[in-house]
Amino acid sequence: MQDLPKGLMQDWSMTIDKVLDHALAVYPYQEIVTRSVAGPIVRKTYAEVHADSRRVSEALLANGIKPGEVVGTLAWNSEMHIETWYGAMGLGMVLHTLNPRLFPEQIAWIANHGEDRAIFFDTTFMPIIEGIAPHLPNVKLFVVYGDDSVIPADTKIPNLKSYESFISGCSGQSVKWGDFEENTACGLCYTSGTTGNPKGVLYSHRSNFLMTLLSMQSGALGISDKDVVLPVVPMFHANAWGLAFSGPASGAKLVMPGARMDGEAIYELLDSEKVTVSAAVPTVWQMLLEYLRKEDKKLPHLNAVAIGGAATPEGLLRAFEEDYDVEVFPAWGMTETSPLGSVSKLPVPLQGLPDEEKMFHKLKQGRPPFGVELDVVGPDGKSLPRDGKSTGHLMVRGPAVAKAYVKIDKDILDDRDFFDTGDVGNIDEYGQMHITDRSKDVIKSGGEWISSIELENIAASHPKVAMAAAIGIAHPKWDERPLLIVKKAEEVSKEEIYTFFEGKIAKWWTPDDIAFVDDIPLGATGKINKLALRETFKDFELPDAG
Numbered sequence: 001m002q003d004l005p006k007g008l009m010q011d012w013s014m015t016i017d018k019v020l021d022h023a024l025a026v027y028p029y030q031e032i033v034t035r036s037v038a039g040p041i042v043r044k045t046y047a048e049v050h051a052d053s054r055r056v057s058e059a060l061l062a063n064g065i066k067p068g069e070v071v072g073t074l075a076w077n078s079e080m081h082i083e084t085w086y087g088a089m090g091l092g093m094v095l096h097t098l099n100p101r102l103f104p105e106q107i108a109w110i111a112n113h114g115e116d117r118a119i120f121f122d123t124t125f126m127p128i129i130e131g132i133a134p135h136l137p138n139v140k141l142f143v144v145y146g147d148d149s150v151i152p153a154d155t156k157i158p159n160l161k162s163y164e165s166f167i168s169g170c171s172g173q174s175v176k177w178g179d180f181e182e183n184t185a186c187g188l189c190y191t192s193g194t195t196g197n198p199k200g201v202l203y204s205h206r207s208n209f210l211m212t213l214l215s216m217q218s219g220a221l222g223i224s225d226k227d228v229v230l231p232v233v234p235m236f237h238a239n240a241w242g243l244a245f246s247g248p249a250s251g252a253k254l255v256m257p258g259a260r261m262d263g264e265a266i267y268e269l270l271d272s273e274k275v276t277v278s279a280a281v282p283t284v285w286q287m288l289l290e291y292l293r294k295e296d297k298k299l300p301h302l303n304a305v306a307i308g309g310a311a312t313p314e315g316l317l318r319a320f321e322e323d324y325d326v327e328v329f330p331a332w333g334m335t336e337t338s339p340l341g342s343v344s345k346l347p348v349p350l351q352g353l354p355d356e357e358k359m360f361h362k363l364k365q366g367r368p369p370f371g372v373e374l375d376v377v378g379p380d381g382k383s384l385p386r387d388g389k390s391t392g393h394l395m396v397r398g399p400a401v402a403k404a405y406v407k408i409d410k411d412i413l414d415d416r417d418f419f420d421t422g423d424v425g426n427i428d429e430y431g432q433m434h435i436t437d438r439s440k441d442v443i444k445s446g447g448e449w450i451s452s453i454e455l456e457n458i459a460a461s462h463p464k465v466a467m468a469a470a471i472g473i474a475h476p477k478w479d480e481r482p483l484l485i486v487k488k489a490e491e492v493s494k495e496e497i498y499t500f501f502e503g504k505i506a507k508w509w510t511p512d513d514i515a516f517v518d519d520i521p522l523g524a525t526g527k528i529n530k531l532a533l534r535e536t537f538k539d540f541e542l543p544d545a546g
Helices: 017-026 046-062 079-089 104-113 123-135 163-167 205-215 238-250 263-272 282-295 314-323 355-362 452-460 494-501 530-536
Strands: 031-035 041-045 070-074 094-097 116-121 141-144 160-162 185-190 200-204 228-231 253-256 277-280 304-307 327-333 340-343 373-377 392-397 419-427 433-438 443-445 448-450 465-475 479-488 513-517
Touching: 017 046, 017 079, 017 205, 017 238, 031 046, 031 079, 041 046, 046 079, 046 163, 070 079, 070 123, 079 094, 079 116, 079 253, 104 116, 104 123, 116 123, 123 141, 141 163, 160 163, 185 205, 185 238, 200 205, 205 238, 205 340, 228 238, 228 263, 238 253, 238 277, 238 327, 263 282, 277 282, 282 304, 282 314, 304 314, 314 327, 314 355, 314 452, 373 419, 433 452, 443 465, 452 465, 452 479, 452 494, 465 530, 494 513
Parallel strands: 031 253, 070 094, 070 116, 094 185, 116 141, 141 160, 228 253, 228 277, 277 304, 304 327, 479 513
Antiparallel strands: 031 041, 185 200, 327 340, 373 392, 392 419, 419 433, 443 448, 443 479, 465 479
């Protein structure tokens, strides 16, 4: 490589402690507001959160947790959870978010695989910790959020302390943050693992720092100190889509929902705290929409919502934009992308289109922020045209994209250093990406692909349908044919749903049958659990399969 001259800039390490230091220096007055697990609203300024984060750092060191070791959390979105994040990360410890929606055996496996040395948790999860503690030989410290009154007298959890007693007597003033290199490991998050064991994604300080800057771009989430942000998406889902970092970095007020995420609870926070921006998976917004309609409520303060984790149903987007004047931004990302990969904000050349044409583009997953590169490749690994039609495997690369999994000695990048997302989609001439399916969920019929996502979104837009899922069922002639699985919002017939599909899809995409169910299973991240549905309907026989 040619020996080129170097610039004469400061060697300023991009470590995540600088985010909270910046919030202290520039936005010390700004609030983090939490609906506590106990119920009452708790308010803290960034200055107070900074001080208590340093107290956490001092207490961790005093309890024998060393830089480089892993600190786990099993907790809802709260100010104490954020203090634990920065308190551990600031010292060079690795913060490992555990997902409470997994089975206890999976949580224990992940904590052991990640080599957690301490676990902080909410009282909600006391039964889980009591059950798995005997199976966590590496964990030397348990801390429950609250004061000593939340610890049961007969607890069997070893070396258990309350959060208040844990940081009591610590000033945090002697702690030194960020005294390490920017590629030091910072956070650990495991994929939801629909097949096999979950895989660990190990973030660096540099990758989290850069993702914070990426997400603050106007073409991404673009929040500022004028915003009040409600991250409904949990902190145990890929770092709450980075909002626990970009909130303090931008000076936005954060509103943390705690354990309650039902429609009424979310509405109360949106209204009382005058939230301007929020983010969550579609199921949360469906619950809020049902509450708004039932109680005839409005959203006078909310300007925008980001929807990720699954495709945004057209009916949901229309309801928020047309009935409540709230702009909807479908977004895409993964644990492996730290997590933001793209946000759907209509390109300027398309803003003058008729409304129906705009809708087609709005429902795409959008364009990547600067620092994320997307590509779509065919079976030969070569890039496909950016024409909005050529569909292939979605690839991604960038400084905040994983290059390997924890303790798995396997190269996960192609020869251009792109990561295969497992999604199928296309990219148009404006750089907008549209996911048509997961590669494992696409329905392969007669050598062609049918998008299960598109079938689901159309069906879910029917006013009498609460939720819909589409899966491929084995067919002797066509390989697979689609089965639509529907949870009713009210009484609806197969004929009504079939009529609703007319003119919206190619005729050969039409589901061969419709099955009505009482409920559709969701996975640990709120997505439809296709694996469970395939098991349930493995013996289902389509009408013409004989």
